Amino acid sequence: MHKELNLRELTIINEVGKILSRGYEFTKSLEEVLKVLYSFWDVRHSYVALYRRELKALKILKAFGLTEEEVERGIFRKGEGIVGKVYRDGVPVFLPDIRTNAYLNKTGLRERIKQGESFAAVPIKIGGEIIGVLAVFKDFGEESVERSVELLMIIGTMIGMLYKLDEKINQEREEWEEEKRLLTKALSEKYSVEGIVGKSPAVRKLLELVEKVAQTDANVLITGESGTGKSLVAKAIHFMSKRKEKPFITINCSAIPETLLEAELFGYEKGSFTGAYTSKKGKFELANGGTIFLDEIGDMPLSLQPKILRVIQDKEIERLGSEKTIKVDVRIISATNKNLSDLVAHGQFREDLYYRLNVLPIHIPPLRERKEDIPVLVDYFLEIFNQRYNKKVRLHPKVIEIFIEYAWYGNVRELENIIERLVILKDGLVRDTDLPPYFFVHLHDSEPKKVLQVIENTEREEILKALEKTGYVKSKAARLLGYTLRQLDYRIKKYSIPLKRY
Ligand SMILES: Nc1ncnc2c1ncn2[C@@H]1O[C@H](COP(=O)(O)OP(=O)(O)OP(=O)(O)O)[C@@H](O)[C@H]1O
Numbered sequence: 001m002h003k004e005l006n007l008r009e010l011t012i013i014n015e016v017g018k019i020l021s022r023g024y025e026f027t028k029s030l031e032e033v034l035k036v037l038y039s040f041w042d043v044r045h046s047y048v049a050l051y052r053r054e055l056k057a058l059k060i061l062k063a064f065g066l067t068e069e070e071v072e073r074g075i076f077r078k079g080e081g082i083v084g085k086v087y088r089d090g091v092p093v094f095l096p097d098i099r100t101n102a103y104l105n106k107t108g109l110r111e112r113i114k115q116g117e118s119f120a121a122v123p124i125k126i127g128g129e130i131i132g133v134l135a136v137f138k139d140f141g142e143e144s145v146e147r148s149v150e151l152l153m154i155i156g157t158m159i160g161m162l163y164k165l166d167e168k169i170n171q172e173r174e175e176w177e178e179e180k181r182l183l184t185k186a187l188s189e190k191y192s193v194e195g196i197v198g199k200s201p202a203v204r205k206l207l208e209l210v211e212k213v214a215q216t217d218a219n220v221l222i223t224g225e226s227g228t229g230k231s232l233v234a235k236a237i238h239f240m241s242k243r244k245e246k247p248f249i250t251i252n253c254s255a256i257p258e259t260l261l262e263a264e265l266f267g268y269e270k271g272s273f274t275g276a277y278t279s280k281k282g283k284f285e286l287a288n289g290g291t292i293f294l295d296e297i298g299d300m301p302l303s304l305q306p307k308i309l310r311v312i313q314d315k316e317i318e319r320l321g322s323e324k325t326i327k328v329d330v331r332i333i334s335a336t337n338k339n340l341s342d343l344v345a346h347g348q349f350r351e352d353l354y355y356r357l358n359v360l361p362i363h364i365p366p367l368r369e370r371k372e373d374i375p376v377l378v379d380y381f382l383e384i385f386n387q388r389y390n391k392k393v394r395l396h397p398k399v400i401e402i403f404i405e406y407a408w409y410g411n412v413r414e415l416e417n418i419i420e421r422l423v424i425l426k427d428g429l430v431r432d433t434d435l436p437p438y439f440f441v442h443l444h445d446s447e448p449k450k451v452l453q454v455i456e457n458t459e460r461e462e463i464l465k466a467l468e469k470t471g472y473v474k475s476k477a478a479r480l481l482g483y484t485l486r487q488l489d490y491r492i493k494k495y496s497i498p499l500k501r502y
């Protein structure tokens, strides 16, 4: 502008400048700018049209004093009409009277424009690039056309700045979101390897050990109370090892009667015993090239122990009823919640086998000795079960407090089960009053057996209830309880639950 700005021009520029500093979203900024033009300059109708690549045309993004239909109709091709020309050429246009042929009236606004109102359109530029057009309808009266157009050009430039600012904020927001995503991912990876979640020093050490052990072929003995994650760790070792493409075969030595266990482990030939109508591969053969997981190894019958020793020493087996030896290459991971060295001392477990299995010992401490893991595990299980059951259950901080205090004699499994139950049964926020009563039975650490008893009684009752509900159809009851059929069978035996038949 050649001459000094007058008060009105200064006020308008100042007001638009204020909008810049507010960091609104772009369309909101536009709305404010057009409002300023109305309030301080009596612009009754105005709009901003931006070029949209996908439409290959300009489209009104924000308008003031236009109806929805008029906005809808505001689409201008490059070079078409005044708006299209301003966009193409980057030069402002002033049309004193819109009742001429130059004005295409695409919006259909002409009929509502009063006599004496003129039309002005200026380009919106960012740097050298034109991104759209600012258009206003106004009775300029005695005002200088030149000065008015120049003021509009300045506002056009400021709109360009608003656009750029918004783009930058969005880009930063995206970068920030991405950073957050990477961070969360890194965190969850840090707190979880192959599904082993925890942040206590004990779990970190465990994870380091698991990683190291996975690199070797040595036999591993995992010890820890029931539900501490022994099976999980065994699986993690296999799937982190170079045997991961080969089978991972589990056998629970306590769940199978002694007589069947041998056949299960080594396989049999047709006719080798009554009922052996076909030949069958044993678990060692099935696991060839991979890993066999001997769960509850403490329950391996003494009579079978020499045979296991032989597999380890000679890497060969014979099926029952066969003389043929079969070479097997199997890594053995075993687990127990018993004290194996005690069993050795009492002659219930062979010392030589114990040392062969226990080349790399891994001990998982009980959950109550690594309480830092409790909140992380709670989050982890909440997420899993909320997703599985399509719920949004949260726990009151008081509940977490109680969980941290609680002794968890059933360890992680017990925590997992209670959270699954809460997610299924509750909605929204779970309070401490929603917890089952045994959480409030304060027993001393000297009475773990009692607590376990309470848990087991509850479990027994639940199984009974589920069986009643499903008419003693075990598969249905198992599904209801979230157990596999085998897990249910195991518990039915453990709690000597009588199976009625109807
Ligand atoms: N650190 C952990 N992170 C995530 N889940 C865990 C963790 N530890 C245990 N779990 C989960 O808890 C449950 C019990 O774990 P797992 O079956 O491995 O225990 P276990 O020691 O083998 O028990 P048992 O002696 O009764 O066989 C499983 O569902 C397992 O996925």
Ligand SMILES: [Mg+2]
Pocket (backbone or CB within 6 Å): 230, 231, 295
């Ligand atoms: Mg297990």
